[in-house]
Amino acid sequence: QTGGIWPYVKQRSENNASNVYACPNAAPYKSPNPPGSTSRSSLLGQSYSMNDYIRGENPGSGASPVTSGYADGLGQDQMESSAQTILLFETVQADDGGPNRNGSPYFTTIPPNGSPISAFPPKRTGMNQNWHAKMSNYLFCDGHIKAMSPGTTLDPNYDSNWLGVKAATKVDLTIQALYTQFPEYRPAGTRDLWDPRVAGVKYP
DSSP: OOSTTHHHHOOOOSSGGGOTTSOTTSOOOOOSSOTTSSTTTTTTTOOEEEEGGGBSSOHHHHTTTOOOOTTOBOOGGGSSOGGGSEEEEEBOOBTTSOOOSEEBTTBOBOSSTTOOOBSSTTSOBTSBOOTBTTBEEEEETTSOEEEEOGGGGSOTTOBOSSSSSBGGGGSOHHHHTTTTTOGGGSOOOSSOSSOOOOTTOOOO
16 A cells, blocks of 8 residues: 555545545545444445446356456456446445445445445435536546436446346336436436446346
8 A cells, every 4th residue: 555546545534525535525434443444444434436347247247157256357458448438436325424335327225134224315325426416426447537417327228238128227126216306317328338348248
């Protein structure tokens, strides 16, 4: 923890205003343990998650004959367009101030079964956030950041490459039920920005 970008991202704090791992709008850190001292507290005070489909082992690769480790990541040369693939996104945190480590519109968590309670109900833990004038900030795999409405990250006409339906129809029904209350989440983009389009990997 001394090289690379560490000098720029080492500011870890329970105060969101001075914590580069969290938006100032994020839920506060709630734990008796110092940040990073336990496996769960290492996530607390963060409001960003990684795109599930950038992991080597993801829902799509789990449905495909692809063998890789949970923490393996994709290289830029493996994806169709790094400039059009989300890497990190602002996420709905749990009520302890921590996010899911990874997520996408197809993966969120909801109690019971030990899943953390959302800090921003009725939005589910792991959904992309809509803090900034109903928009969210996304870091793409080529390094650029763009503010977008959550729904514009999904193309309603993009086909699943194995289910015979539009991919966006596989978003959890409890999230689709929120489209009336939060219309900015309704799929309305011209390209699905979550799918890195890796050969042989099923999506979503």
